[in-house]
Amino acid sequence: MDETRRNFLGATAFGLGSLPFVTSAAAQTAADAPADAGGAEAGATSAVQASDYGASTADQPLDIVSLERLDAAVKEAIPEAGYEFVSGGAGDEWTLHENRRAFDDFRIEPKRLRGVSPEVDLSIELLGQSLPFPIFTAPMGAHGMVHEEAEVATARGTGMAGTLYCSSGASHRTLEEIAEATQGPKWFQLYWNNDTEVTRSLLDRAKAAGYSAIVLTADALGPGQPDDFKAMGSPFRPDMVFGNHDPERGGSGNFFDQKLDLDTDAIKFIKDQTGLPVIVKGLLRADDADRSISAGADAIQVSNHGGRQIDGVPASIAALPDVVATVDGRVPVIMDGGVRRGIDVVRALAMGADAVAVGRPVLYGLGLGGAQGVQSVLEHLRAELQSAMLLSGAAKLADLDPSFINLVGASAEANRS
Numbered sequence: 001m002d003e004t005r006r007n008f009l010g011a012t013a014f015g016l017g018s019l020p021f022v023t024s025a026a027a028q029t030a031a032d033a034p035a036d037a038g039g040a041e042a043g044a045t046s047a048v049q050a051s052d053y054g055a056s057t058a059d060q061p062l063d064i065v066s067l068e069r070l071d072a073a074v075k076e077a078i079p080e081a082g083y084e085f086v087s088g089g090a091g092d093e094w095t096l097h098e099n100r101r102a103f104d105d106f107r108i109e110p111k112r113l114r115g116v117s118p119e120v121d122l123s124i125e126l127l128g129q130s131l132p133f134p135i136f137t138a139p140m141g142a143h144g145m146v147h148e149e150a151e152v153a154t155a156r157g158t159g160m161a162g163t164l165y166c167s168s169g170a171s172h173r174t175l176e177e178i179a180e181a182t183q184g185p186k187w188f189q190l191y192w193n194n195d196t197e198v199t200r201s202l203l204d205r206a207k208a209a210g211y212s213a214i215v216l217t218a219d220a221l222g223p224g225q226p227d228d229f230k231a232m233g234s235p236f237r238p239d240m241v242f243g244n245h246d247p248e249r250g251g252s253g254n255f256f257d258q259k260l261d262l263d264t265d266a267i268k269f270i271k272d273q274t275g276l277p278v279i280v281k282g283l284l285r286a287d288d289a290d291r292s293i294s295a296g297a298d299a300i301q302v303s304n305h306g307g308r309q310i311d312g313v314p315a316s317i318a319a320l321p322d323v324v325a326t327v328d329g330r331v332p333v334i335m336d337g338g339v340r341r342g343i344d345v346v347r348a349l350a351m352g353a354d355a356v357a358v359g360r361p362v363l364y365g366l367g368l369g370g371a372q373g374v375q376s377v378l379e380h381l382r383a384e385l386q387s388a389m390l391l392s393g394a395a396k397l398a399d400l401d402p403s404f405i406n407l408v409g410a411s412a413e414a415n416r417s
């Protein structure tokens with residue numbers, strides 16, 4: 001396999017070597033480009049044009065009615081490969097859909113005649129950072145699949161909305177470029193690498209670039225491979241390599257060599273190396289949250305990776321209450337997965353989450369409107385949360401508790417006791 005291909009996808013590391021790599025002839029030409037072209041330069045010199053992917057170059061605010069409608073609009077506007085890669089989930093996509101459906105089990109019981117002021121304060125403090133509202137951009141890799149500026153635009157747009165950008169370890173742009181692009185708070189998400197020196201170097205770079213916390217993702221084996229994307233031959237862009245790749249170390253696995261054989265020692269390693277708070281992302285079980293806290297975790301992110309890794313696991317919102325009960329206020333709890341409405345944020349916070357992260361809709365905003373599109377998505381959710389708070393009868397975020405929720409199903413009694 002030629003160097004560019006290995007650098008680009010890490011096919012060996014992901015065990016995807018047997019899959020057709022690209023579909024178009026132009027993309028194939030780029031995949032065969034000299035290895036030393038590397039990174040963004042490869043894009044400049046390669047035969048692959050943005051138009052081969054239809055990846056957007058737009059920068060415009062979006063007039064958003066709902067995030068569901070945004071999904072429908074982006075499906076028409078961006079290339080099929082980008083849409084299928086981003087939107088899909090693992091296997092039969094049961095968990096992907098369950099992430100949305102399960103919110104319906106958490107019925108809001110609004111409180112009336114409580115004199116709630118329209119000026120609901122949505123700001124929070126999270127691991128030493130002030131956020132104007134409790135919603136931020138989840139770590140996602142490979143933004144070049146939907147926009148030419150990739151993560152640089154997403155980070156800028158998130159910063160324009162004033163909230164936190166969590167930078168994926170599998171980004172198309174370097175963690176330094178991304179750090180510079182946002183004026184807001186930023187965390188770095190680490191894909192643990194079995195080559196300790198690679199992990200150490202990523203952590204040192206993240207700290208030097210000003211990231212204020214490290215997110216350790218514990219639930220992923222590689223890029224999501226939704227069936228519809230796989231059926232197209234998994235057409236990742238060969239002209240954009242993953243930005244944190246260090247060509248000095250050779251091969252592709254140096255940004256993603258996680259075989260899930262890591263344990264809670266990884267938490268201590270990160271803390272010792274950086275002195276920064278560590279968020280463990282991708283937990284669904286209360287006992288894993290407890291073990292992580294015992295090992296030094298500073299926050300827990302309840303997540304099933306947007307239903308992109310193992311199918312058949314519960315929705316994040318369904319897993320949240322048990323985790324919250326076990327964490328018992330020792331550290332903040334974040335959740336992500338299926339958050340599409342202000343009322344979803346109300347439900348997650350009422351069940352004990354301190355903040356939520358949003359994934360796919362942010363990339364839809366990116367595809368349709370670049371940095372400004374990202375800003376529009378986050379501001380849309382903020383506005384929906386503001387009215388959801390008023391309509392729920394919650395004067396401030398701290399008021400939200402399980403008394404606002406009627407939990408449908410077997411665990412309803414447990415929830416009320």
Ligand SMILES: Cc1cc2nc3c(=O)[nH]c(=O)nc-3n(C[C@H](O)[C@H](O)[C@H](O)COP(=O)(O)O)c2cc1C
Pocket residue numbers: 085086087099138139140141142168169170189217281303304305306307308336337338339357358359360361
């Ligand atoms: C295209 C895409 C790429 C992702 N890449 C990463 C990643 O690099 N690291 C990570 O921890 N999670 C990754 N995720 C998972 C998100 O952080 C988050 O858990 C999930 O998207 C939340 O669900 P939602 O998309 O329904 O909001 C990715 C998700 C998507 C859609």
Ligand SMILES: O=C(O)C(=O)c1ccccc1
Pocket residue numbers: 140141142170220222223224225256305308
């Ligand atoms: O697709 C994903 O969910 C993901 O985590 C990822 C991992 C590596 C590269 C791109 C995305």
